[in-house]
Amino acid sequence: MRIDLHTHSTASDGTDTPAELVLGAAAAGLDVVALTDHDTTRGHAEAIAALPEGLTLVTGAELSCRIDGTSMHMLAYLFDPAEPTLLAERELVRDDxxxxxxxxxxxxxxxxxxxxxxxxxxxxxxxxxxxxxxxxxxxxxxxxxxxxxxFTDQWLADGGRAYVEKHETDPFEAIRLVKGAGGVCVFAHPAAVKRGRTVPESAIAEMAAAGLDGIEVDHMDHDPDTRARLRGLAAELGLLVTGSSDYHGSRKSVSLGEFTTDPEVYGEITRRATGAFPVPGTGGA
Incomplete structure (x- = not known):
């Protein structure tokens, strides 16, 4: 069973439409794919309508967060997209x-x-x-x-010459909101140093105590030593370990399913979620 829990479509900054993405996921041999566009669930309806038989869609979003001046991303899975408090926060981020x-x-x-x-x-x-x-x-x-x-200091990286801050959610508030909407929280690419400053492990421990469910370990921006270190941290903190492509279509070189999540971890994510359920494909509309 091949599971990719982090992808983007044209609903945010990917280059594949949601329909193209799910069809591409099936062609890549995936059994499960999560659509996690930045701060929006707008692509879910199109993805579900095009979902081919044999592929299951996990609905989600990648939430923009900031802690102590450092940007970070929180993957939120299977939450109720209509829950008003989380919806209002997502709209606030998007409007900025x-x-x-x-x-x-x-x-x-x-x-x-x-x-x-x-x-x-x-x-x-x-x-x-x-x-x-x-x-x-x-x-x-x-x-x-x-x-x-x-994405360097020369141009758009955090603190770069052309960088401008935006409204970002406190991660502890994000965890509270996602949990309140019945969802599951996974810290995306926590050690992606080439993107800029990263969150210290002490803060990840605090998030774990506040209800963080997991960390994304197997990711293109983590080298083997980093992945091993993060696995050890996850074991110490009792966090789930996920793997994902962070697919953006032609905007990045990574392919769908290049990194994947263990089926047992996926099963635990679905067991913890109460806001929504994975959607099995029926062959499209």
Whole structure:
């Protein structure tokens, strides 16, 4: 059984539509895929409508959080998307994305980069605009060779020359809200140092005590030594260990199912969730 619990579609900053993503997941030989767009569940209905027989969809979202000045992402699975308190917080984060993107564009213009809001909005389409869309604009302009090369201190990394903070949820509040909506919380790529500062292990321990369910260990941004260290931390704290591709379509080089989650861990996630249930494919609409 092959399970990928972290993917993105055009509902946020991926390049595959939700329908294309689930069809691609089936073609990649996955049995279970989670759609976890940034701070939104907007792609779920399309994904469910296109879900092929033999593939199960886990509904979720990747929540933007910040602790002690460090950005982090919280994967939330199988929560009730209509629960009003969590919904209001997700909308607050999403509503801040456009002014933040425009402020980053202003900074880039001051640095001599002729990027425009119209260009970024075209790249984002109907998705929740974010730094990857601005990074794609920099690639189009020939400023950097790849999207990943835009995430440096020179440009868009945390604290970089064109970086602008956005509203992000306190992770302890995120855990409380997700749990209140019947969901399960997993800290995404906790040791991805190339993205900027990472959260200290002491803070992860505090989150575990507050109800964090797991940490994403097997991820493209974690080398083997890091994965081994995180496995040890998870065992010490009693946390679940997940593995995921963090697929973004053509925006990243990783493939669907490149990293996967153990079926027993997936089973435990579904047992803990009360807000929603995995959706089995029936062949599409």
């Amino acid at each position: 994305r456009v002014p933040r993107a425009k402020s980053m564009i202003t900074k880039l213009n001051a640095l001599g980069v002729p990027v425009t809001w119209e260009q970024v909005a075209r790249i984002a389409g109907d998705g929740s605009v974010g730094r990857p869309h601005i990074a794609s604009a920099l690639v189009e302009l020939g400023v950097v060779p790849t999207v990943g090369d835009a």
